Amino acid sequence: MASVSSLSLHLLCILTLLFLITFCPQGILTACKRGENDISTSFVPGHSFLGQGFDLVRMQHSASLVFDTQTHTNTCxxxxxxxxxxxxxxWPSIMSFWGAENSQCTFSSSLYLSVGSLVEGVMSPVVDNAWRKDLGLEGSSSQQLVGSRSTVASYALAWARSxxxxxxxxxxxCSEFE
Structure with a gap:
């Protein structure tokens, strides 16, 4: 009798194959390599953002790459x-769950009374601030680190000083891809 973990592994493999057949009817191609067999199609929009690092203080993409989405492994x-x-x-293999979805847009408005509340309001949907606890910063005066050197903070500080x-x-x- 097969163990539960091996059954789970088989089920996961079957579900992965069903996903690939449903959403990627061409399957895995060895022709995605560079050179004379290169396919002339482009990569999916935003594939390079997956691999980029992010500077939490400046709220900008950094040059460091966390995942390599540029190297070809002769398959895609x-x-x-x-x-x-x-x-x-x-579609790079690192992007295992990418998919085109229907466009969904949301609109929101907020009013902020201080520069600190503005920066926190802008950054909180983007960054999970649980990292402060691990650094022992909760309750300290240096909690406003995320986004403190962002263009939003600089703009707001210039107006608040005047x-x-x-x-x-x-x-x-608006989101187009998942």
Whole structure:
């Protein structure tokens, strides 16, 4: 009788294959390598952002790469992107759960009374601040580290120094890919 872990592994393999057959009908291609057999299609939009590091203080992408999405291993996936006229695009193997979804947009408005609350309001949806606890910073005066050197913080500080200021933030956020 097979063990529970081996059954789970088999089930996971079957589900992965079903996903690939459903969303990537071309399957795995060895023709994705560079050179004379290079496929002329482009990579899926945003594939390079997956590998980039992120500077939490400046709230900008950094030059360091966490995942390598540029190296070809002589295989890639060719998937149909329904948001780009069903065009086939290359999909790096590191992006195992990418998928084109229907466009979803949300609009929000917020009012902030201080520079600190503005920076915290802008950064909190982007960054999980649980890392402060691990550094022993909770309750200390140096809690406002995330985003403190961002363009939002610099802009707000310039206005706050010149006069009393209230800040409004209007955000339109749309997602095309998951």
């Amino acid at each position: 996936m060719l998937c149909q992107n329904t948001l780009m006229g069903n065009e086939y695009q290359k 006069d009393q200021s209230l800040f409004t933030l209007h955000q339109l956020s």
